[in-house]
Amino acid sequence: MTDDRNGYPGNGNGGAAGGAAKNRLAEIAAGAVFPTETHPELDRETVVLDVQGFNLFYGAKQALYDIRMKIPKGKVTALVGPSGCGKSTLLRSVNRINDLLSTVRISGDMLLNGDSIYGHGVDVIELRKRMGMVFQKPNPFPMSVYENVVYALRIDGERDRSTLDEVCERSLRGAALWDEVKDRLHESALGMSGGQQQRLCIARAIAAEPEVLLMDEPCSALDPIATNKIEDLIEQLKGEYSILIVTHNMQQASRTSDYTAFMYLGRLLEYGPTATIFQTPHLRETLDYVTGRFG
Amino acid sequence: MSADPVKPAPFARTRTRARTSLFAAGEPMVWLTGGGLVVAICMIVGLLGLILAQGVGTLWPQPVVEVRLASGARLMGEITRTETYRTGDGRTARRRLFRTGNFELTNEHFTWVNDADVAEESRPEWAMVFERMSWGRFYGRPKSLTVEGTVTADAPAAVWAGFARVHASVSDRREVRERLETEEIGEVNRRIEEARLAVRRAELRDGRDSPAHAAARAHVDAIQAETKAEFDRLRAEIAALNGHNAKFSIRVVTADGRETDLALADIVRAYPANRLSDGARWSLYASRWREFLLDEPREANSEGGVFPAIFGTVVMTLIMSVFVVPFGVMAALYLREYAKAGPVVSAVRISINNLAGVPSIVFGVFGLGFFCYVVGASLDELLFAAKLPNPTYGKGGILWAALTLALMTLPVVIVATEEALSAVPNSMREGSFACGAGKWQTIRRIVLPRAMPGIMTGMILAMARGAGEVAPLMLVGAVKLAPELPIDGILPYVHPERSFMHLGFHIYDLGFQSQNSEAAKPMVFTTTLLLILVIFVLNVLAVQLRTRLRRKFVSAVF
Incomplete structure (x- = not known):
């Protein structure tokens, strides 16, 4: 995880709206938790997956902080953020693949079409049958x-x-x-x-x-032509399936997704329609990230 | 490698670079590692070459040499070895070991002849070699042939021709007699034994003098009466065959002029060694190999074949694999897939690895103490009480031997399987879990098929180790001579309680337990060659299987 306390330049010419704290990233690195900047467009969507205050720890180290997000039905939602920000961890928590690691602890819950994922007595195998997952490397x-x-x-x-x-x-x-x-x-x-x-x-x-299709950087191990095909495919699957995709590739996120969530150090900072996130995000940090100023 | 000298360095160098050292260039290391490989290859090739050279030549028919010594004595035989030695006055001299045979006349199979003592040496045209059922080989000149009680030939050429004509029929009669003795009489004996066991069972179950007991005894009497006629018929048949064969004999003169009659029925093979054409020599060689591979041993194992030993080795190894692979795989699966990593698992893993280092004889002692004397004895009490005090399973047998070796090779399989399981990419497991598969479904459908080639490697290693092992077998069932094979045509066809012959034990027995050690010595190499071939064939089969599995499951082209 990049513990980049002083690395953020903090120059105010990002042009982002809102009076965000000047050193939000540094504060996050120091342990602060901010509420997610969720755009109002999301309230109009039908929710397929509802993440409710989800925390996750690898041993003593916390990897996800109070994630709250509603994944819309029939849309493509991209998770972006610098390496180690918890995108994949969040994705892998949805179908509880992380359970296989004995050191993982969680708190909070997620609802898949209203059914608890982490509740008591949930049949994990039945749960996983309701989701599909595509991994980083083809397996x-x-x-x-x-x-x-x-x-x-x-x-x-x-x-x-x-x-x-x-x-x-x-x-x-x-x-x-x-x-x-x-x-x-x-x-x-x-x-x-x-x-x-x-x-x-x-x-x-x-x-x-599946009720939700989870994709963990599905193109990172592929050449550009194969990547193109996969992206076209995601385009076709949109509408029929609800897709949650983790990606490192900003172009991919902007091309393929309807909504984009920006994560940093285990926090979900901003979550909104892709066009907005990439052009006029509410947080300056999001703009800096999507325009490549850091990360 | 040094930096590109054309471009100027982008920043100032603070340290002068050393020239590329010898070790960095790696040349000496190539020689060192390559040298290690060469030494290993030399040793392996040397060992195999020695075994091959010695083993292949054993059965080749040698010429027969006759020598007249300065003392006047005459010897005839095959030269088996030549060596130089230092005489009393410091000169080196040569001496040769003659296989002179004729044990019943000379009480010796072999004689050393110093070159200095030889007055005259020749290869007599009609010197013949007789390989016999007992007493070892006989060397001599044929004098006359008796067929059906009358002398039919009295010149060597005629005797040889006559012998070649009638010997096959004599051998056939002998084989018929042997079959009668072992199979037919054996069958009769089995019936009587079965009836006796029924009596004993009735006695144990219902008590002495109970009606069932009385009925069983009546049955024995009936069987005995019934089989007596059968017995007599077989005896008469055998006597007739023997009587007929007794009318065939060959009169042979030894080198020192003594005459002996050899019964044709006793002769396995005879040939005029110095008159053989190349073709005859090769066909003799082939027939000896055929005998070696397909017949039973005779002459305390130093002659004849090793078929029971080949059979026993293969069957024992297969039974061992059948036991060791499933158990090893199950244990490895638990350790790798189910158990949570921790001190206990580590301890178990270390113990398993240590088990691989325990001397094999310890496993033999354990096998004898546990399988034979505890498990076997309990089985006997439960199922074969009527036969007691004769043990059925309560002694060494092929099943106990296979189980002992399975125990011994278990660590090999577990370690190899664990390696194979850990080589299965976790992404595959995760992919399966993500599809909603359970743990066992994932193991059965994804992990095991993918790990199968590695598991096969473990099996190959276990088989190679098990097939070549001797020490524990000496305690749990390998014997010098097993009258019956562990699988045969007699119900229930498979007899896991029987002791068996094993090639490895056979080698030990030939080399160190044989009375006629000089004759047995070359057989040691031949048998070793055969054992290596058997292990090689088993391994090749397993490797082929593995290759097929690997092509099916692992060839992940990316």
Whole structure:
């Protein structure tokens, strides 16, 4: 984590509105917590995922501070912020993949379509079946393309061949991969190119018709052409799926997302429509970050 | 590497750079590491070369040499070894070890002959080598052949031709007799034994003089009466075969002029060593290899084949793998996938690694004490009480040997499996969990297939170690001569309680326990060669399997 107390130049020519504290970043580094600057446009959206005062600790170290955000339904929400700001941690908390680490503690809760995620007695496995996740590096399973796509159904005990076939085709079409792999469905998925593998992972994630699709820097391991394809795909998936995407790439965030959340050192600083965040954010720190002055 | 000299340095240098040192350039290290490899390769190639050279030549038919010594004595035999030695007056001299055979006449299988004592040396045309069922080889000139009780030939060439004509039929009769003795009489004996066991069982269950007991005893009597006729018939058949074969013999003159009749039924193979064409030599060589690979041993294992040992080794190794792989994989799965890392897990892991360093004989002692005397004895009490005090499972056997070796090789499998499991990328596990899979579903569908090649590596290592192990086997079931194979055509076909022969133990037995050690010595190399080949074949099969799995699961092209 960049502990950059003196690194922020603090020159007032950022032009951002609002009387933000001059050294907000330094204060955050010193431990302050500010309420999130949430834009009013978000209140008009239907909420699919509601994060309610979520805190997360890795051992004694706090990684997320009182995150409150409502992820809108059918939209693409991008999480941006400098390395180590907790974007991925937040994303991985949504489907409780972080639970696998024994040192993680949390407080607060999230609601997926009104159902508690961290409440007592929640069946994590059932919960994860309601979400899909795409990882930084493509991680196809060591099996055929077909079996990769229908994996979620297989572990759900689905045996009906026609259902599986149908889901496989629909998901692969959804991931814009069908035409490329329809003749090699039963070959190993490991022989495909990186971009194809990542689209296969997207197909796998959408096969179970998730209520929210989590994407953790899905293009960071891909070349520009494959990245373009994935971005086009995200564009197509918009509306049908609610997507929460972590990205390092500002252009990607501005191109693909409807809403953008800016995180810094475990805090959610500003959250609003992408156009606003990238052009006239309420906080000067957000503008500095999205224009590349720091981070 | 030094900086580009053309461009001016962007900032002032504060330290003069040393010239690239020898170690930085790495040249000496290449030689050092390469030298280490060369030494290792030399040792391996040397060992394999020695075994190969010695092992391949053992069965090759050698010429027979006759020598007349200065003392007037005559010797005939194959030269097996030549060495130089220092005589009393300091000169070096050469002496040769003759395999002279004819044990029943000379009480010796081998004789040293000093070159200085040799007055005359020749390769007599009609010197013949007789390989026999017992007493080792016989060297001599054929004098006459008796067929069906009458002398039919009295010149060497005619004797040899006649021998070649009738020997096959004599051998067939001998084999029929052996089959009658082992299988048919064995079958009859088994029936009687079965009836006796039924009596004993009835006695144990219902008490002496109970109706069931009486019925069982009546049954024994009936069986005995019934089998007596069968017995007599078989005996008569055997006697007839023996009587017929007794009419075939060959009269042989040894080098020192003594005449002996050799029964043709006793002769496994005979050949005029100095008259063999190249083709005949090769076919003799092939027939000896066939015998070596497919027949049972004779002459206290120093002659004949090692088939039971090959069979025992392979079966034991396979049974061992069947036990060790599932258990090792389960243990490794728990350690790597379920257990929370902590001092206890570390302690368990260290203990497992230490277990790999325990001398194998300790496992043998444990196997004998636990499997044979505790588990086996309990099994006997429960299931085979009627046979007691004769143990069934309460002694060494192929099952206990396999279990002992499984225990011994367990650490190998666990360590290899753990390595393989930890090499499965966590991203795959996370991907599976993110799809809503449970822990076991993830292990079964993602982790295990992906780790399978590594697990196979563990199995290969375990097999290589287990197949070559001897010390513990001496305690838990490997024997010098096992009359029956652990798998055969007699119900229930698989007999895990039987003792077995093992190539490794066979090598030890040949080399150090044989009465005729000089004759057994070359067989040590041949058997070693065979053991290495068996292990090699088992490994090649496992490696092929692994390659196929790897192609299927791991070839992540990116």
